[in-house]
Amino acid sequence: MLVPLLAVLTAVVVGGVVIVAVGGNPFFAYIGLIQGSFGSAKALSETAVWATPYIFAGLAVALAFKGGLFNIGAEGQLAFGAVTAALIGYALPDWLGTDLPAIIHIPLAVGLGALAGALWAAIPGALKAYTGGHEVINTIMMNYIALNLTSFLLNGPMRDPNPIDLSAQTPEIALSARIPPLFEGLRFHWGFILALVVAFLVYILIWKTTLGFEIRTVGSNPDAAQYAGINVKRTIVISMALSGLLAGMAGTIEVTALNYRHELGFSIGYGFDAIAIALLGKTHPLGVVLAAILFGAMRNGATRMQFLTQIPVDVISVIQALILLFVAADAIIRYIYRFKTRGERVVLTRGWGG
Amino acid sequence: MxxxxxxxxxxxxxxxxxxxxxxxxxxxxxxxxxxxxxxxxxxxxxxxxxxxxxxxxxxxxxxxxxxxxxxxxxxxxxxxxxxxxxxxxxxxxxxxxxxxxxxxxxxxxxxxxxxxxxxxxxxxxxxxxxxxxxxxxxxxxxxxxxxxxxxxxxxxxxxxxxxxxxxxxxxxxxxxxxxxxxxxxxxxxxxxxxxxxxxxxxxxxxxxxxxxxxxxxxxxxxxxxxxxxxxxxxxxxxxxGREVILKVEKKPAQPGKQVLEVEGLSVHDWRGLETVRGVTFQVRAGEILGIAGVQGNGQTELVETLTGLRPSAGGKIRFSGQDMTGKSPRLLTETGMAHIPEDRQRHGLVLSYPVADNLVLNTYYKQPFGVRGIMQPAAIDANARKLIQDFDIRTPSPYVNVGKLSGGNQQKVIVARELSHEINLLIANQPTRGLDVGSIEYIHQEIVAMRDRGLGVLLVSAELDEIMALSDRIAVMYRGQIVVTVDANKVTREQLGLWMAGAHPEE
Structure with a gap:
């Protein structure tokens, strides 16, 4: 718990030095950042909006870590979830020839989008389990396939036929598929609440169910898992599929609760930031939620910071990178703050080809 | 001098x-x-x-x-x-x-x-x-x-x-x-x-x-x-630091019916080499069959195959009267096979898990520990407290990670877990490797007690003293084959040593 906090603190300090180096005043910059992220109802609302996909995607990567798997493919799974949710959102009423009530349409769009992410992630999971193909390589490759396939779909079959619309995006989804905002005039939506509920469910899954026990055992010691009669191959596929399910939800919620359509390049690296969030949150669901809110706040407050101090938004990326650096290489933090190095280390994934 | x-x-x-x-x-x-x-x-x-x-x-x-x-x-x-x-x-x-x-x-x-x-x-x-x-x-x-x-x-x-x-x-x-x-x-x-x-x-x-x-x-x-x-x-x-009983007290064996029958079993190692070559033997209820041999003569692969961790390349395994060739570790455990693995830290335990979880490592999904997919902490806790007491596991609490315990206590966790469910065969591979004299004494007594309760025991060990002290019958394994099976009372240490080194029994 201490290391992530100190990592954030250290990153903020070192980030301050960077701000000075580019000719800014770090105090004004950080005040701007805080105002922009927490300073008003609108700022809070936007922070939550930013944090929502981060929570889902962070949970996705964290769950895979628990199963000893490094899911770098959240970005692709997210895109697949988004495309599927958009398709169900705008096309399903046409296919059925009738309008659907929201109570059916929203769960269908969200559920099938999440399922698409799960299937997309299950492929590298199965490759890992049955052929030994490493999931890091395969999820990266699957990202390229997913993103290019999405690009094709958005430029071709799924492109909005409206001739006024020049960009590569789907038609807007039906009103019945839209998750409503919580308050009039703010973008803050039910998707954030859903994210918190899902985080709690992930906690229950990992720590309270036999499936969670199997996932953790395979992640900690696959040899012992096999000895204990756990079907290791099946568990690997399930872990990846659940991870993809969560990543798919990240994309799904963005479509159904925020953008109401899927457009090319909507995800600005949620799937990759998710890795940082999972690590910062120590792969614990509560930690992931807090880390996601922090990252959401930084992304959201950055605009305000730039407006007040003319410091480029990119500084935020630097600070995020520093946080990740300090969390991943926690020996630095332990050295700076003179911690005793404890014997055991968190092993997140196992060796190549193992 | x-x-x-x-x-x-x-x-x-x-x-x-x-x-x-x-x-x-x-x-x-x-x-x-x-x-x-x-x-x-x-x-x-x-x-x-x-x-x-x-x-x-x-x-x-x-x-x-x-x-x-x-x-x-x-x-x-x-x-x-x-x-x-x-x-x-x-x-x-x-x-x-x-x-x-x-x-x-x-x-x-x-x-x-x-x-x-x-x-x-x-x-x-x-x-x-x-x-x-x-x-x-x-x-x-x-x-x-x-x-x-x-x-x-x-x-x-x-x-x-x-x-x-x-x-x-x-x-x-x-x-x-x-x-x-x-x-x-x-x-x-x-x-x-x-x-x-x-x-x-x-x-x-x-x-x-x-x-x-x-x-x-x-x-x-x-x-x-x-x-x-x-x-x-x-x-x-x-x-x-105290008196130790070096000699294992043992009554004559009362062998019953066969629990494990292995016929012409062959196994390949990870390189695809045939490391177990057509092995045949039986273990009866109420007896300890010791497999002697220098490490690396196929014992590891043999045990892994018997316990379902490694596929066989030929031959048959019958356990409890059923054909169990190629069956999963879970089915074998449920049929009553207990396994003390050679490498306790690799196979036997999850070192980052608490003692309590390691004590249900292969029964977590069954009543009373898992009910409809939900873990039951109260039952797991009660089980841990009982086994820690019964098997004298020295740990500050059931929730200490098992990796923090000494080798002897880690082994006791495995023994406690394996012997605490309904079993009719115990396969113990190097059960006392790296342990202190006190723990060795304890585990030897436990193995003999299991035999006297009518279990079949297959003991694999590279320590000739251990084989001699515990076994009722001894099979010597050399280059993937069982070269001889003898009555433990009718063989000398020297003779076994020669066979382990490859000497032919007829000579």
């Missing part, structure tokens, strides 16, 4: 690791041309002391003298310069290199900037003649038997002019015959002025070869004795 000069002296060596006093004011000396055995259980501090002498650790306090001169040893390089050589338990050899190449490794002789292999070969031949150590300098190390590889390690030290040799558990990997050969070599070396520190936990060996015996326990030297004035019982008591 006249008093020889002291060549190596360590005085007041203290080494503190966080939470453990590994060496506490240890005094140790070595005379010229003697074999001084350092005896103690795992964790007694033997290895720490040797690592200090060899420059791998720095002591917190204390003094080391070589030939009466104080020396500072900061690295293995310093210790080699001081004439100390170490042969590790796990050899530090490159298998694809020749003997000569391995010997010069790290100390290469060059001529005009090119390796001078000939000079090395010449020197190795000289050394092997001087110390009567037979070796072919041009042989590839990986193709040599283990005993000869060890000889390479010894020559490697002598090549660097070592006059003091530290042998760390050198007999652990040898057959009894190879161990006897090693003792002859050790005697020969000492006759030529080399002094040897012999680290071991095997009492018989110490009494057979050592000139003096120093016993360590819990970081301290308990005492130094002359082998003439002591015996196994006394040494064991010194090591453990």
């Amino acid at each position: 006249t008093e020889q000069p002291i060549v190596l002296e360590a005085k007041g060596i203290t080494k503190n690791f966080p939470g453990v006093l590994a060496n506490d004011q240890v005094d140790f000396d070595l005379r010229k041309g003697e074999i001084h055995a350092l005896l103690g259980e795992n964790g007694a501090g033997k290895t720490t002391l040797m690592n200090i002498l060899y420059g791998l650790y720095k002591p917190d306090s204390g003094e080391i003298k070589v030939n009466g001169q104080p020396v500072v040893i900061h690295s293995p390089k310093d210790s080699i310069e001081a004439g100390i050589g170490m042969v590790h338990q796990h050899f530090m050899l490159v298998p694809v290199f020749t003997v000569a190449e391995n010997i010069m490794l790290g100390d290469e002789t060059t001529r005009y900037g090119v390796l001078d292999q000939k000079a090395v070969v010449r020197r190795v031949k000289e050394l092997s003649k001087q110390y009567s150590l037979e070796i072919d300098p041009n042989a590839i190390v990986g193709q040599l038997p283990v005993g000869v590889q060890q000889r390479v390690e010894i020559i490697k030290a002598l090549y660097r002019n070592a006059q003091i040799l530290i042998l760390d558990e050198p007999t652990a990997v040898l057959t009894p015959q190879e161990a006897d050969d090693l003792f002859v070599i050790m005697r020969e070396l000492t006759r030529r002025g080399v002094s040897i520190i012999f680290i071991t936990h095997k009492l018989k060996e110490v009494l057979a070869i050592a000139d003096r015996i120093t016993v360590m326990r819990a970081g301290r030297v308990v005492g130094t004795v002359d082998p003439k004035d002591t015996n196994e019982q006394k040494l064991a008591a010194m090591m453990v």
Whole structure:
């Protein structure tokens, strides 16, 4: 718990030095950042909006870590979830020839989008389990396939036929598929609440169910898992599929609760930031939620910071990178703050080809 | 024997690791041309002391003298310069290199900037003649038997002019015959002025070869004795700190019906080599079948296949009257097979899990521990508390990670788990490897108790003493085959040793 906090603190300090180096005043910059992220109802609302996909995607990567798997493919799974949710959102009423009530349409769009992410992630999971193909390589490759396939779909079959619309995006989804905002005039939506509920469910899954026990055992010691009669191959596929399910939800919620359509390049690296969030949150669901809110706040407050101090938004990326650096290489933090190095280390994934 | 000069002296060596006093004011000396055995259980501090002498650790306090001169040893390089050589338990050899190449490794002789292999070969031949150590300098190390590889390690030290040799558990990997050969070599070396520190936990060996015996326990030297004035019982008591029952009390076996029948079983290892070649044997209820053999003769693969961890390449396994060839570990466990695995940390435990979770590692999904997919912490807790009490597992709480326990207590966790469910066959592979005398005593009694309750027991061990002490029948495994199966009462240790080394039973 201490290391992530100190990592954030250290990153903020070192980030301050960077701000000075580019000719800014770090105090004004950080005040701007805080105002922009927490300073008003609108700022809070936007922070939550930013944090929502981060929570889902962070949970996705964290769950895979628990199963000893490094899911770098959240970005692709997210895109697949988004495309599927958009398709169900705008096309399903046409296919059925009738309008659907929201109570059916929203769960269908969200559920099938999440399922698409799960299937997309299950492929590298199965490759890992049955052929030994490493999931890091395969999820990266699957990202390229997913993103290019999405690009094709958005430029071709799924492109909005409206001739006024020049960009590569789907038609807007039906009103019945839209998750409503919580308050009039703010973008803050039910998707954030859903994210918190899902985080709690992930906690229950990992720590309270036999499936969670199997996932953790395979992640900690696959040899012992096999000895204990756990079907290791099946568990690997399930872990990846659940991870993809969560990543798919990240994309799904963005479509159904925020953008109401899927457009090319909507995800600005949620799937990759998710890795940082999972690590910062120590792969614990509560930690992931807090880390996601922090990252959401930084992304959201950055605009305000730039407006007040003319410091480029990119500084935020630097600070995020520093946080990740300090969390991943926690020996630095332990050295700076003179911690005793404890014997055991968190092993997140196992060796190549193992 | 006249008093020889002291060549190596360590005085007041203290080494503190966080939470453990590994060496506490240890005094140790070595005379010229003697074999001084350092005896103690795992964790007694033997290895720490040797690592200090060899420059791998720095002591917190204390003094080391070589030939009466104080020396500072900061690295293995310093210790080699001081004439100390170490042969590790796990050899530090490159298998694809020749003997000569391995010997010069790290100390290469060059001529005009090119390796001078000939000079090395010449020197190795000289050394092997001087110390009567037979070796072919041009042989590839990986193709040599283990005993000869060890000889390479010894020559490697002598090549660097070592006059003091530290042998760390050198007999652990040898057959009894190879161990006897090693003792002859050790005697020969000492006759030529080399002094040897012999680290071991095997009492018989110490009494057979050592000139003096120093016993360590819990970081301290308990005492130094002359082998003439002591015996196994006394040494064991010194090591453990209390009286130990070395002999396993055992009534005659009452064998019942067959629980396990193995017929023509063949297994491939990970390289695809046939390491178990058409093995046939039976285990009956109420008997202990011991499989003797030097490590690496197919025992690991055999057990992995019997317990469902590895596919078979041919043959049949019948367990509890059903064909169980190629069945999953879960089905085997549910049919009543218990398995104490060879590598407890790799297969038997999840070290980052608490003791309580490890105690339900293979039953977590069943009533009362898992109900409709939900773990039941109360039942898991009750189970843990009961087993910790019944099996005397020394842990501060059921929620301490099992990796924090001592080897003996880790093994007790496995034994407790495996014996606590309904079983009719116990497969125990190296059940006491690396354990202290007290834990060995406990686990042996537990295995015999299981037999007397009518269980079939398949015991696999590379320790001949263990096989002899526990088994009712003994099968000897050599190069993937069972060469002979005999009644334990009708065979001698020497005879078994010969079979383990490949001698034919008819001869």
